[in-house]
Amino acid sequence: MKRKKKVAILISGKGSNMRALIEDMKNADHPGEATLIISDKKTAEGVVYAKQHNLKTRIIDQNIGSQSDFEHQLAVLIKENKIDLICLAGFMKILSGKFLKDFEQIIINIHPSILPLFKGLQTHKKALNSGMALHGATVHEVTSDVDEGRILGQAIVPILSDDTEETLRHRVLQVEHKLYPIVLRRVLAGKTGNPVLLVD
Numbered sequence: 001m002k003r004k005k006k007v008a009i010l011i012s013g014k015g016s017n018m019r020a021l022i023e024d025m026k027n028a029d030h031p032g033e034a035t036l037i038i039s040d041k042k043t044a045e046g047v048v049y050a051k052q053h054n055l056k057t058r059i060i061d062q063n064i065g066s067q068s069d070f071e072h073q074l075a076v077l078i079k080e081n082k083i084d085l086i087c088l089a090g091f092m093k094i095l096s097g098k099f100l101k102d103f104e105q106i107i108i109n110i111h112p113s114i115l116p117l118f119k120g121l122q123t124h125k126k127a128l129n130s131g132m133a134l135h136g137a138t139v140h141e142v143t144s145d146v147d148e149g150r151i152l153g154q155a156i157v158p159i160l161s162d163d164t165e166e167t168l169r170h171r172v173l174q175v176e177h178k179l180y181p182i183v184l185r186r187v188l189a190g191k192t193g194n195p196v197l198l199v200d
């Protein structure tokens, strides 16, 4: 059997997408293994889950110093653990162009909107205010331009007339948990030809 690719997941918060990725990677047929979880917040909820599941978990404090100090520590961990691919999953720190260039493998991210619409924060509010009937999530390659990079998959949900930011966030998060594992499998298997499309 082929060697499993080593996946690092970077989080800052709840880590529900991280959990969806880890759960899928527990399957024997998965091309990847969850090798390392990194959080830039000691108190992130996802850290508790990762530790409870005996996954190697490291904190690089977001207030450690300069961006380059942070990225130096990150690069050391990534190298030491021979990571093949990085998944950002609710990781709030922006990685510099230098870090992205130095790590030659692909880095992917999940963003809660149908990119290129609604980059940045408060995407559910922006979607509600837009008057659109659709919203969703995107998994994309990470580049030095935030929320840019090749789109690898998108999931679409309806916006309902009585939606609030919270109900919409919840609906989008449910499809994020389906989309991200599918895209990760495809990327690890080298199948990045056509983007994945999920319509709820």
Ligand code: GRF
Pocket: 011, 013, 014, 015, 016, 017, 018, 089, 090, 091, 110, 111, 112, 137, 173, 176
């Ligand atoms: C998700 O909506 C993700 O798209 C965005 O941040 C949120 C993280 O949620 N980047 P969680 O920590 O995975 O629960």
